């Protein structure tokens with residue numbers, strides 16, 4: 437980051453900075469590790485900047501969308517509709533109509549009622565919609581409870597019992613084509629054993645389906661692979677080798693069955709940083725408040741789910757001091773870190789909040805009527 441510092445001096449802070457070499461390195465690591473020919477649909481909600489999407493599309497990935505507008509963004513950025521999947525517990529009729537009109541690859545359906553609505557809308561249009569049914573596998577992802585999605589109490593997907601209870605009804609629907617099962621158990625999963633547990637559950641459900649004579653051409657195991665928020669610069673690329681291998685070794689695919697993934701955070705998380713300047717220092721006896729010009733409106737994750745991003749001070753001083761690094765927004769949750777040991781930092785010094793490439797800009801907002809932080813890219817410096 438120090439290499440780019442000279443170029444930063446004229447820019448208004450806070451802003452997002454993307455190191456595209458990290459993105460490229462990550463994308464090639466994914467391509468290298470995916471030697472099994474699995475399909476990857478990038479989860480657009482992690483980051484939808486055109487410059488980033490362009491690199492992801494060129495790598496041959498599709499997109500995973502959670503709204504009609506995300507489908508539109510994907511198509512505007514030249515992703516092919518045949519590589520688009522649409523998830524979400526609350527798809528509106530308008531979004532369903534749009535997705536059918538665009539001939540997306542598949543709906544990831546989250547309830548039986550939604551399936552009926554898709555069937556109805558497709559019938560009116562004289563079309564057949566591809567659907568995968570999202571199963572809630574009732575397993576623990578071992579991550580923060582706000583980003584767990586595959587446990588029994590979560591709103592996502594339908595249970596195994598419901599699937600088997602509705603199987604006859606599903607097979608009778610004339611304008612849907614039931615092509616697969618979909619799973620997504622949560623996000624920022626660091627324990628790869630959780631994915632092994634998922635694979636075992638998927639096998640189990642698949643065997644029961646096969647016993648009923650149902651063989652589906654596709655399986656989708658979602659995303660959720662975590663990144664190292666503590667050591668982003670030592671460990672910028674997640675362990676995709678072990679990740680894909682875990683599925684390769686544990687998942688029993690039917691002959692010809694295709695496997696799909698929906699990676700978001702692990703693709704773009706480490707290439708982005710939020711760059712800020714120190715505004716004020718309030719010295720205290722126990723800790724010092726370092727008030728910076730980036731706030732929870734620029735990066736919501738710490739306030740939203742107590743996420744810890746590494747904060748780096750570029751002050752260049754050697755003496756360390758203890759700081760609570762806080763933003764300017766009128767909320768006590770607007771805090772980036774408590775009791776952090778940082779080089780002594782003064783008004784005007786730059787701070788880097790690392791690992792902000794995923795769920796950073798896509799969640800930014802104007803709360804307190806603040807400006808939206810702009811993106812900048814390493815190749816322009």
Ligand SMILES: *Cc1c(COP(=O)(O)O)cnc(C)c1O
Pocket residue numbers: 479481482500502523524620622623624658659660661698699700701702794
């Ligand atoms: C958000 C989301 C993803 C991506 O999750 P990551 O943790 O960013 O990999 C994948 N699938 C679905 C259905 C999602 O909602």
